[in-house]
Amino acid sequence: MNTLLLGNTKEDIKTAAKFLKNGGVVAMPTETVYGLAADALNGDAVKKIFLAKRRPMDNPLIVHISEIEDIKRFNLVSDFPQKAKMLAEHFWPGPLTIIMNKSDIIPDEVSAGLSTVAIRLPSHEVARNLIKESGTVLAAPSANRSGSPSPTTAQHVLNDLSGDIEAVVDGGMCDVGLESTVITLATKTPRLLRPGLVTVEEIEAVIGKIDVDHAVLFKLKSDEKVASPGMKYKHYAPKAKVVLLNGESDKFISFVNDEYAKDSTVGVICYDEDVQSINAKAIPIGKADDLETQAHLLFYALRQVDELDSFTTVYAHCPIKTGVGMALYNRLIRAASFEVIDLE
Ligand code: AMP
Numbered sequence: 001m002n003t004l005l006l007g008n009t010k011e012d013i014k015t016a017a018k019f020l021k022n023g024g025v026v027a028m029p030t031e032t033v034y035g036l037a038a039d040a041l042n043g044d045a046v047k048k049i050f051l052a053k054r055r056p057m058d059n060p061l062i063v064h065i066s067e068i069e070d071i072k073r074f075n076l077v078s079d080f081p082q083k084a085k086m087l088a089e090h091f092w093p094g095p096l097t098i099i100m101n102k103s104d105i106i107p108d109e110v111s112a113g114l115s116t117v118a119i120r121l122p123s124h125e126v127a128r129n130l131i132k133e134s135g136t137v138l139a140a141p142s143a144n145r146s147g148s149p150s151p152t153t154a155q156h157v158l159n160d161l162s163g164d165i166e167a168v169v170d171g172g173m174c175d176v177g178l179e180s181t182v183i184t185l186a187t188k189t190p191r192l193l194r195p196g197l198v199t200v201e202e203i204e205a206v207i208g209k210i211d212v213d214h215a216v217l218f219k220l221k222s223d224e225k226v227a228s229p230g231m232k233y234k235h236y237a238p239k240a241k242v243v244l245l246n247g248e249s250d251k252f253i254s255f256v257n258d259e260y261a262k263d264s265t266v267g268v269i270c271y272d273e274d275v276q277s278i279n280a281k282a283i284p285i286g287k288a289d290d291l292e293t294q295a296h297l298l299f300y301a302l303r304q305v306d307e308l309d310s311f312t313t314v315y316a317h318c319p320i321k322t323g324v325g326m327a328l329y330n331r332l333i334r335a336a337s338f339e340v341i342d343l344e
Protein backbone atom coordinates (compact mmCIF):
# COMPACT_ATOMS: atom_id res chain seq x y z
CA MET A 1 0.00 0.00 0.00
CA ASN A 2 1.24 3.49 -0.82
CA THR A 3 0.73 5.78 2.20
CA LEU A 4 -0.52 9.22 1.20
CA LEU A 5 0.90 12.22 3.09
CA LEU A 6 -1.92 14.78 3.29
CA GLY A 7 -1.91 18.38 4.51
CA ASN A 8 -4.87 19.67 6.50
CA THR A 9 -6.87 21.76 4.04
CA LYS A 10 -10.62 21.15 3.61
CA GLU A 11 -9.84 19.01 0.56
CA ASP A 12 -7.29 16.94 2.48
CA ILE A 13 -9.79 16.33 5.29
CA LYS A 14 -12.37 15.22 2.71
CA THR A 15 -9.89 12.79 1.17
CA ALA A 16 -9.00 11.36 4.59
CA ALA A 17 -12.68 11.09 5.57
CA LYS A 18 -13.39 9.14 2.39
CA PHE A 19 -10.77 6.54 3.35
CA LEU A 20 -12.37 6.27 6.80
CA LYS A 21 -15.91 5.93 5.41
CA ASN A 22 -14.65 3.09 3.21
CA GLY A 23 -13.26 1.21 6.22
CA GLY A 24 -9.62 2.34 5.86
CA VAL A 25 -7.11 3.54 8.46
CA VAL A 26 -5.71 7.07 8.53
CA ALA A 27 -3.31 8.73 10.98
CA MET A 28 -4.55 12.06 12.34
CA PRO A 29 -3.01 14.78 14.50
CA THR A 30 -4.50 15.37 17.94
CA GLU A 31 -3.26 17.69 20.71
CA THR A 32 -1.83 14.69 22.61
CA VAL A 33 -0.07 12.47 20.02
CA TYR A 34 -0.90 11.32 16.47
CA GLY A 35 -3.72 8.78 16.44
CA LEU A 36 -4.33 5.90 14.02
CA ALA A 37 -8.02 6.24 13.20
CA ALA A 38 -10.72 3.95 11.83
CA ASP A 39 -14.53 3.94 11.99
CA ALA A 40 -15.15 2.88 15.61
CA LEU A 41 -18.52 1.35 14.72
CA ASN A 42 -17.03 -0.94 12.04
CA GLY A 43 -15.26 -3.92 13.63
CA ASP A 44 -13.49 -4.93 10.41
CA ALA A 45 -12.06 -1.43 9.97
CA VAL A 46 -10.90 -1.40 13.60
CA LYS A 47 -9.14 -4.74 13.11
CA LYS A 48 -6.88 -3.05 10.54
CA ILE A 49 -5.56 -0.71 13.26
CA PHE A 50 -4.35 -3.69 15.28
CA LEU A 51 -2.74 -5.23 12.21
CA ALA A 52 -0.95 -2.03 11.12
CA LYS A 53 0.37 -1.31 14.63
CA ARG A 54 0.96 -4.98 15.45
CA ARG A 55 -0.96 -4.23 18.63
CA PRO A 56 -2.04 -7.11 20.89
CA MET A 57 -5.79 -7.66 20.33
CA ASP A 58 -6.53 -7.51 24.07
CA ASN A 59 -5.55 -3.83 24.32
CA PRO A 60 -8.70 -1.70 23.84
CA LEU A 61 -8.90 1.57 21.88
CA ILE A 62 -10.12 5.08 22.68
CA VAL A 63 -13.18 6.31 20.76
CA HIS A 64 -12.78 9.91 19.57
CA ILE A 65 -15.86 12.12 19.24
CA SER A 66 -16.23 15.64 17.82
CA GLU A 67 -18.78 16.96 20.35
CA ILE A 68 -20.25 15.77 23.66
CA GLU A 69 -23.61 15.14 21.95
CA ASP A 70 -21.99 12.33 19.90
CA ILE A 71 -22.20 10.10 22.99
CA LYS A 72 -26.02 10.22 22.82
CA ARG A 73 -26.28 10.54 19.04
CA PHE A 74 -24.32 7.33 18.40
CA ASN A 75 -25.59 5.67 21.61
CA LEU A 76 -22.05 4.82 22.77
CA VAL A 77 -22.63 4.12 26.48
CA SER A 78 -25.22 2.24 28.54
CA ASP A 79 -25.13 5.00 31.17
CA PHE A 80 -23.45 8.41 31.40
CA PRO A 81 -22.72 8.91 35.12
CA GLN A 82 -23.05 12.36 36.69
CA LYS A 83 -19.32 12.53 37.51
CA ALA A 84 -18.46 11.66 33.90
CA LYS A 85 -20.66 14.56 32.75
CA MET A 86 -18.89 16.90 35.18
CA LEU A 87 -15.47 15.81 33.89
CA ALA A 88 -16.58 16.09 30.25
CA GLU A 89 -17.94 19.58 30.78
CA HIS A 90 -14.82 20.68 32.61
CA PHE A 91 -12.01 19.12 30.58
CA TRP A 92 -13.42 18.55 27.07
CA PRO A 93 -12.34 19.26 24.47
CA GLY A 94 -8.96 18.21 25.84
CA PRO A 95 -6.52 15.47 26.90
CA LEU A 96 -8.80 13.45 29.21
CA THR A 97 -10.26 10.03 28.32
CA ILE A 98 -13.30 8.83 30.26
CA ILE A 99 -14.18 5.13 30.56
CA MET A 100 -17.86 4.20 30.97
CA ASN A 101 -20.03 1.11 30.57
CA LYS A 102 -20.47 0.52 26.84
CA SER A 103 -23.57 0.00 24.76
CA ASP A 104 -23.99 -2.93 22.35
CA ILE A 105 -23.08 -0.71 19.41
CA ILE A 106 -19.39 -0.77 20.38
CA PRO A 107 -17.67 -3.63 18.50
CA ASP A 108 -15.64 -6.12 20.55
CA GLU A 109 -12.53 -5.08 18.63
CA VAL A 110 -12.75 -1.58 20.19
CA SER A 111 -13.36 -2.68 23.78
CA ALA A 112 -11.16 -5.79 23.46
CA GLY A 113 -13.96 -7.82 24.97
CA LEU A 114 -14.38 -5.57 28.06
CA SER A 115 -17.82 -4.26 29.07
CA THR A 116 -16.54 -0.68 28.99
CA VAL A 117 -15.59 1.90 26.38
CA ALA A 118 -13.00 4.73 26.56
CA ILE A 119 -14.14 8.06 25.07
CA ARG A 120 -12.34 11.34 24.37
CA LEU A 121 -13.20 14.65 22.72
CA PRO A 122 -9.93 16.06 21.34
CA SER A 123 -9.30 19.81 21.11
CA HIS A 124 -7.25 19.64 17.89
CA GLU A 125 -9.30 21.35 15.17
CA VAL A 126 -8.05 19.01 12.42
CA ALA A 127 -9.03 15.92 14.42
CA ARG A 128 -12.48 17.29 15.19
CA ASN A 129 -13.08 18.31 11.58
CA LEU A 130 -12.00 14.88 10.38
CA ILE A 131 -14.30 13.09 12.85
CA LYS A 132 -17.21 15.31 11.77
CA GLU A 133 -16.48 14.87 8.07
CA SER A 134 -16.26 11.08 8.43
CA GLY A 135 -19.85 11.05 9.76
CA THR A 136 -19.00 8.56 12.52
CA VAL A 137 -16.83 8.33 15.64
CA LEU A 138 -13.21 7.19 15.35
CA ALA A 139 -11.31 4.56 17.29
CA ALA A 140 -7.72 5.78 17.49
CA PRO A 141 -4.79 4.51 19.52
CA SER A 142 -1.40 6.20 19.15
CA ALA A 143 -0.12 5.92 15.55
CA ASN A 144 3.17 4.20 16.38
CA ARG A 145 4.32 0.62 15.90
CA SER A 146 3.30 -1.11 19.13
CA GLY A 147 6.00 -0.68 21.79
CA SER A 148 7.84 2.31 20.29
CA PRO A 149 7.47 5.91 21.54
CA SER A 150 4.18 7.56 20.54
CA PRO A 151 4.45 9.82 17.45
CA THR A 152 4.27 13.59 17.87
CA THR A 153 4.93 14.48 14.19
CA ALA A 154 3.61 13.16 10.87
CA GLN A 155 7.17 12.07 10.03
CA HIS A 156 7.25 9.85 13.15
CA VAL A 157 4.09 8.13 11.88
CA LEU A 158 5.62 7.58 8.44
CA ASN A 159 8.82 6.22 10.00
CA ASP A 160 6.77 3.52 11.76
CA LEU A 161 3.79 2.82 9.51
CA SER A 162 4.55 3.91 5.94
CA GLY A 163 3.13 1.30 3.57
CA ASP A 164 0.77 -0.12 6.21
CA ILE A 165 -1.90 2.62 6.32
CA GLU A 166 -3.89 4.61 3.75
CA ALA A 167 -2.82 8.14 4.73
CA VAL A 168 -1.35 10.53 7.29
CA VAL A 169 -2.94 13.95 7.85
CA ASP A 170 -0.15 16.38 8.78
CA GLY A 171 -1.21 18.81 11.51
CA GLY A 172 2.25 19.84 12.71
CA MET A 173 3.84 18.86 16.01
CA CYS A 174 1.46 17.85 18.81
CA ASP A 175 1.14 20.43 21.61
CA VAL A 176 0.80 18.18 24.64
CA GLY A 177 3.18 15.46 23.46
CA LEU A 178 1.96 12.72 25.86
CA GLU A 179 -1.16 10.55 25.52
CA SER A 180 -4.34 11.55 27.33
CA THR A 181 -5.06 11.03 31.01
CA VAL A 182 -7.33 7.95 31.32
CA ILE A 183 -9.89 7.67 34.14
CA THR A 184 -12.55 5.02 34.61
CA LEU A 185 -15.99 5.87 36.00
CA ALA A 186 -17.13 2.27 35.63
CA THR A 187 -15.78 1.52 39.12
CA LYS A 188 -17.38 2.55 42.44
CA THR A 189 -14.69 5.13 43.10
CA PRO A 190 -13.29 6.80 39.96
CA ARG A 191 -9.84 5.43 39.21
CA LEU A 192 -6.94 6.90 37.27
CA LEU A 193 -5.56 4.31 34.82
CA ARG A 194 -3.05 6.48 32.96
CA PRO A 195 -1.67 9.90 33.98
CA GLY A 196 -1.42 12.73 31.44
CA LEU A 197 -1.48 16.50 31.21
CA VAL A 198 -4.80 16.62 33.11
CA THR A 199 -3.54 15.84 36.63
CA VAL A 200 -5.00 13.92 39.60
CA GLU A 201 -5.11 17.20 41.51
CA GLU A 202 -7.15 18.90 38.75
CA ILE A 203 -9.59 16.00 38.50
CA GLU A 204 -10.11 15.84 42.27
CA ALA A 205 -10.93 19.55 42.28
CA VAL A 206 -13.92 18.73 40.05
CA ILE A 207 -15.26 15.33 41.29
CA GLY A 208 -13.56 14.75 44.66
CA LYS A 209 -11.26 11.92 45.70
CA ILE A 210 -10.16 9.39 43.07
CA ASP A 211 -8.01 6.27 43.28
CA VAL A 212 -4.77 5.89 41.34
CA ASP A 213 -4.32 2.42 39.87
CA HIS A 214 -1.30 0.57 41.26
CA ALA A 215 0.10 0.03 37.74
CA VAL A 216 0.46 3.79 37.13
CA LEU A 217 3.56 4.04 39.33
CA PHE A 218 4.61 0.46 40.05
CA LYS A 219 5.79 -2.49 38.03
CA LEU A 220 3.12 -5.16 37.61
CA LYS A 221 3.75 -8.57 39.09
CA SER A 222 3.57 -11.28 36.44
CA ASP A 223 0.27 -12.65 37.81
CA GLU A 224 -1.35 -9.26 38.57
CA LYS A 225 -4.71 -8.48 36.95
CA VAL A 226 -4.75 -5.10 35.15
CA ALA A 227 -7.58 -2.61 34.84
CA SER A 228 -6.04 -1.11 31.72
CA PRO A 229 -4.49 -3.75 29.45
CA GLY A 230 -2.12 -1.18 27.89
CA MET A 231 -0.18 -1.01 31.14
CA LYS A 232 1.15 -4.52 30.97
CA TYR A 233 3.07 -4.06 27.72
CA LYS A 234 6.62 -2.79 27.21
CA HIS A 235 6.21 0.71 25.92
CA TYR A 236 7.83 3.93 24.77
CA ALA A 237 11.26 2.34 24.44
CA PRO A 238 13.95 3.40 21.97
CA LYS A 239 16.43 0.76 20.83
CA ALA A 240 19.08 2.05 23.23
CA LYS A 241 18.76 1.05 26.88
CA VAL A 242 17.23 3.82 29.02
CA VAL A 243 18.21 4.21 32.69
CA LEU A 244 16.70 6.77 35.10
CA LEU A 245 18.87 8.59 37.64
CA ASN A 246 17.30 9.76 40.88
CA GLY A 247 19.12 12.73 42.43
CA GLU A 248 20.04 16.42 42.22
CA SER A 249 21.44 17.86 38.99
CA ASP A 250 25.05 18.11 40.22
CA LYS A 251 25.08 14.40 41.06
CA PHE A 252 23.34 13.61 37.75
CA ILE A 253 25.99 15.55 35.81
CA SER A 254 28.99 13.97 37.55
CA PHE A 255 27.50 10.46 37.21
CA VAL A 256 26.91 10.77 33.45
CA ASN A 257 30.29 12.41 32.86
CA ASP A 258 32.00 9.52 34.68
CA GLU A 259 30.05 7.00 32.60
CA TYR A 260 30.86 8.86 29.38
CA ALA A 261 34.59 8.86 30.24
CA LYS A 262 34.40 5.05 30.40
CA ASP A 263 32.13 4.59 27.37
CA SER A 264 31.60 7.17 24.62
CA THR A 265 28.39 5.52 23.37
CA VAL A 266 26.52 6.86 26.42
CA GLY A 267 23.88 9.55 25.74
CA VAL A 268 21.73 11.75 27.96
CA ILE A 269 18.19 13.18 28.00
CA CYS A 270 18.40 16.17 30.32
CA TYR A 271 17.17 19.60 31.40
CA ASP A 272 18.22 22.64 29.35
CA GLU A 273 20.35 23.98 32.23
CA ASP A 274 22.49 20.80 32.31
CA VAL A 275 23.51 20.66 28.65
CA GLN A 276 26.68 22.76 28.87
CA SER A 277 28.06 20.73 31.83
CA ILE A 278 27.52 17.34 30.19
CA ASN A 279 30.31 15.86 28.08
CA ALA A 280 28.18 13.17 26.45
CA LYS A 281 25.77 13.91 23.60
CA ALA A 282 22.83 15.56 25.39
CA ILE A 283 19.21 15.88 24.23
CA PRO A 284 17.51 18.68 26.20
CA ILE A 285 13.75 18.46 26.94
CA GLY A 286 13.08 21.77 28.70
CA LYS A 287 13.96 23.57 31.92
CA ALA A 288 13.98 21.57 35.18
CA ASP A 289 10.83 23.26 36.48
CA ASP A 290 8.94 23.31 33.14
CA LEU A 291 7.13 19.97 33.17
CA GLU A 292 4.79 20.87 30.32
CA THR A 293 7.67 21.49 27.93
CA GLN A 294 9.25 18.22 29.09
CA ALA A 295 5.96 16.45 28.27
CA HIS A 296 5.87 18.16 24.88
CA LEU A 297 9.39 16.99 24.01
CA LEU A 298 9.75 13.62 25.77
CA PHE A 299 8.68 11.28 22.95
CA TYR A 300 10.45 13.47 20.42
CA ALA A 301 13.62 13.03 22.48
CA LEU A 302 13.16 9.26 22.83
CA ARG A 303 12.89 9.02 19.04
CA GLN A 304 15.94 11.25 18.59
CA VAL A 305 17.89 8.75 20.66
CA ASP A 306 17.52 6.26 17.83
CA GLU A 307 17.84 8.76 15.00
CA LEU A 308 20.87 10.79 16.13
CA ASP A 309 23.47 8.30 17.13
CA SER A 310 24.11 4.70 17.99
CA PHE A 311 23.80 5.15 21.74
CA THR A 312 24.03 2.01 23.85
CA THR A 313 22.71 3.55 27.07
CA VAL A 314 20.83 6.79 27.60
CA TYR A 315 20.45 8.34 31.06
CA ALA A 316 17.52 10.57 32.02
CA HIS A 317 16.35 12.32 35.18
CA CYS A 318 13.79 10.41 37.26
CA PRO A 319 10.77 12.81 37.36
CA ILE A 320 8.73 13.70 40.45
CA LYS A 321 5.55 11.65 40.84
CA THR A 322 2.99 14.44 41.32
CA GLY A 323 1.16 16.76 38.92
CA VAL A 324 2.36 16.50 35.32
CA GLY A 325 5.47 14.77 36.75
CA MET A 326 3.31 11.66 37.34
CA ALA A 327 2.73 11.36 33.57
CA LEU A 328 6.42 11.90 32.76
CA TYR A 329 7.41 9.32 35.38
CA ASN A 330 4.83 6.79 34.10
CA ARG A 331 6.21 7.00 30.51
CA LEU A 332 9.92 7.18 31.39
CA ILE A 333 9.81 4.33 33.90
CA ARG A 334 8.38 2.10 31.15
CA ALA A 335 10.91 3.33 28.59
CA ALA A 336 13.53 2.36 31.19
CA SER A 337 11.94 -1.04 31.96
CA PHE A 338 11.73 0.21 35.58
CA GLU A 339 15.52 0.61 35.95
CA VAL A 340 16.36 3.47 38.34
CA ILE A 341 19.74 4.26 39.94
CA ASP A 342 19.59 6.21 43.21
CA LEU A 343 22.31 8.86 43.37
CA GLU A 344 21.51 10.16 46.87
P1 AMP B 1 -3.45 4.42 23.22
O1 AMP B 1 -4.62 4.93 22.44
O2 AMP B 1 -2.41 3.76 22.42
O3 AMP B 1 -2.92 5.50 24.05
O4 AMP B 1 -4.05 3.31 24.17
C1 AMP B 1 -5.28 3.48 24.84
C2 AMP B 1 -5.11 3.21 26.31
O5 AMP B 1 -6.39 3.25 26.93
C3 AMP B 1 -4.51 1.84 26.57
O6 AMP B 1 -3.63 1.91 27.66
C4 AMP B 1 -5.75 1.01 26.88
O7 AMP B 1 -5.43 -0.11 27.67
C5 AMP B 1 -6.64 2.03 27.60
N1 AMP B 1 -8.08 1.70 27.43
C6 AMP B 1 -8.83 1.87 26.33
N2 AMP B 1 -10.09 1.42 26.52
C7 AMP B 1 -10.13 0.94 27.79
C8 AMP B 1 -11.15 0.31 28.58
N3 AMP B 1 -12.36 0.10 28.12
N4 AMP B 1 -10.81 -0.06 29.84
C9 AMP B 1 -9.56 0.15 30.32
N5 AMP B 1 -8.55 0.73 29.61
C10 AMP B 1 -8.83 1.12 28.36
Ligand code: MG
Pocket residue numbers: 141142150
Ligand atom coordinates in the same frame (compact mmCIF):
# COMPACT_ATOMS: atom_id res chain seq x y z
MG1 MG C 1 -0.18 3.79 22.50
